[in-house]
Amino acid sequence: MLRSLSIRDFVIVDHLDLEFDRGFGALTGETGAGKSILLGALGLALGGRGEAGMVRRDRERADVVAEFDLPERGGLRAWLAEHDLVADEGSVLLRRTIDAAGRSRAWINGSSVTLAQLRAASDWLADIHGQHAHHALLRPDAQRALLDAHAGARGLAAEVDTLYRAWQQLVRLQAEAEARSANSARERELLGWQVRELDELAFDASEWGELNAEHSRLAHAASLMEGADETLAGLGEGELAVCAMLRHFDSRVAALTEIDPSLTDVRELLCSAAIQADEALHALRRYRERLDLEPQRLAEIESRIAAVTGVARKYRVVVDDLPELRTQSQARLHALEASSDPARLAAEEARARKAFELAAARLSALRKPAAAALSAEISDAMQTLAMAGGRFEVALEACAPAATGLESIEFRVAANPGQALRSMAKVASGGELSRIGLAIQVMTSRASDTPTLIFDEVDVGIGGRVAEIVGKLLARLGEDRQVMCVTHLPQVAACADWQWRIAKREQAGETLSEVRTLEASERVEEIARMLGGVNITPTTRQHAAEMLGRKAPGEVAGQEAKA
Incomplete structure (x- = not known):
């Protein structure tokens, strides 16, 4: 359940720290007082859309x-x-901020997360049913x-969607392969020649630097020999x-150093210079011994360089890109x-189709x-919502294979006895649509594991005895989970x-908006306000007390004593 909600500088809320109870709670107040703003703040913490306009003015x-x-x-x-x-003490802490520029940040248990992660976690914690949910x-x-959520099949529905798209991709590949078969053969032939030529060249990028270094040495061998001899x-x-x-x-x-020791440093420098000159002499002799004119090797290297540069020029790439060209050409050829193997494509398409089916x-x-089951549950609920004899049906009609499965799904309704079932989208009465939508939301929520359910003015369009029934439905729903409802209906x-x-x-x-937890007597006053508007009479208070199942203090009790 939702334990607490802390709000700072959100729309017309400066700061609120709210503690929540179990069971069914009602959020009431005058129109525009901020009831839906309160749920908007909770929706933001659950990963809802955020925008700069949510930030309180000048904050x-x-x-x-x-x-x-x-x-x-x-x-x-x-x-x-x-x-x-993971957090301690069996709790989950969600935090969300929106700055004045509309930038958003999110945290779970104090760790920064993405908005997608925040929404994923929220799916296990709370559901908010908006006042226009029945239109959706x-x-x-x-x-x-x-229906898939009610059936516990959301994961399988996503898998079906993925498998269908994979199957259709292979179907498209088959069609494309047939359409380009002639052009494909010519392209495969050209790529084959290209790959074979590059394989014969056997060029490695690391070879290029070595070739150029050796070519430079051999091409200047005479100058090197002359300079070394000199x-x-x-x-x-x-x-x-x-x-x-x-x-x-x-x-x-x-x-001289034996006479004047101050020359020691000079002597050490001369000694070091003599040693290094001797080492240079020996190293240069070794170099000169293996240095020779090699016209045959020079010709081989020049031939190799010409072959490499010729292939690079042919395919309009720089020399260093030749290995990558070979890799790309081989991949394209494969x-x-x-794609030109119809038997293989047909086998893959058949396997993909079978997996989807x-x-x-x-x-x-x-x-x-x-x-x-859902049809029966909603039909039963309609009987209690002033729609006696009404029926609801989740119709499944076989259809061509699609990303959504093997059937189309349509909600159908007969609002009155003797009427034929029709698409819910064609229900004319807004009141009927509100009641049916509410029944669907309440019944499907009963099958959900979500511990906190929030209804934002979903009772719009109903009243009287039906409103009382709705209240009792929500109260029963609150027996095993936390339920909150923003409502204008006293019932x-x-x-x-x-x-x-x-x-x-x-x-x-x-x-600014403020929230007050109502005690027993205050609830009588609030229910009376909802019943009677501006002028609250003793009779209104009496009616409110009766609705709450207890007497109002003071005036109502005194009047009863006089009677």
Whole structure:
């Protein structure tokens, strides 16, 4: 159940911290006092649409926090564990903010989440039935979704949709393969040549740098040899060779250092220079020994470079992209070969069709008993809603295979005895539509595991004895779950276990909304207001007390004593 709701700077609410009770609660108040705003804030916390207009004037952001008990039934506990969102004390904390620019953020149990994740978690916690929900029930997709939810088949319905689309994709591939068979053959032939040519080239991107480095060395071998010989002569040959002179000067300064130790640093530098010159001399000799003119190898490398650049130029790519071209061409060739194999495509299409048909048959098997049960339940409910003799039917008609299954689904109604069943979309009376829609919402909610149900003025269009029956239906629904209803009907509010009054107040030139929990005597006054409007008489209070099943204090009791 919903434990608490904290609202900050939302529309005309400055701040509210609300604690909720179990059972059936009624939210009442004058029109425009903010009853639906309260549910709008809860809807925001549950992942509803957010916009900048929800932020109270001159405030930076609106902030809503809703705390729920963690339901024992359903998959929320496992879902939270899977997403590392588990909280202590068996509760679920949902938070949502909207800033003045319309940007939204969401949290579950203190961890930042996406809006999709917030909505997924909310599906296990609460359902909000809006005052125009019965109009949505006129749409075929809404009727189908409601039946599948009632049958516990939403997951299977999604699977059927996926399988159907996969099957139709293969059907399209078959048709496309037949249409392009001639062009495909020519393209496969060209791609085959291209792949074979690239395979024969056997070019690797890492090879290109090595080829160019070796080509540069061989192409300049004569210059390299000449420069190496000249340097070797200067370093190691003759009396004026650099290495010999460095060793001579090192010896000379060593002798001087014995006289003046301050020359030690100079001597160390000369010694280091002599050693490095000797190492350079030996390294250059080794290099020169393996350096030679290799005209044959140079010709081979130039031929390889010409072959690689020629293929790259042919296919209009840079040399480095040749391996990727080969991969793409091979993949395209495989795809064309696969799509041009009618036997393989036919086998895949048959398997996909069979998988769809099996899943769709399972879906039909779940829908049929659920449709019969829902038809009976709604028909029974209509008898108590001033529609005696009325009938309701969830009609399943076989249809061509579709993403929605093997049958079309239509809600049909006969509002009066002797009338033929007709599509619910053709029900003329708005009052009848309201009552039927309410019956559907209440009956389908009874089969739901959702622990908190909220009805926002779903009793619009009814009154009198029917309103009292609706109140009793909601009260029975509240026996095993938490139910809240925004209502203007005293008959409905009188059936509630607890009642809040939402009102407006003026503060510093602003209109703000406030919520008051009503005690027993206050409930009599509120029900009397709902019954009698501006001028509340003792008779009105007496009637309100009778509706609540108890006497009003003070005036009503005194009048009874006088009588």
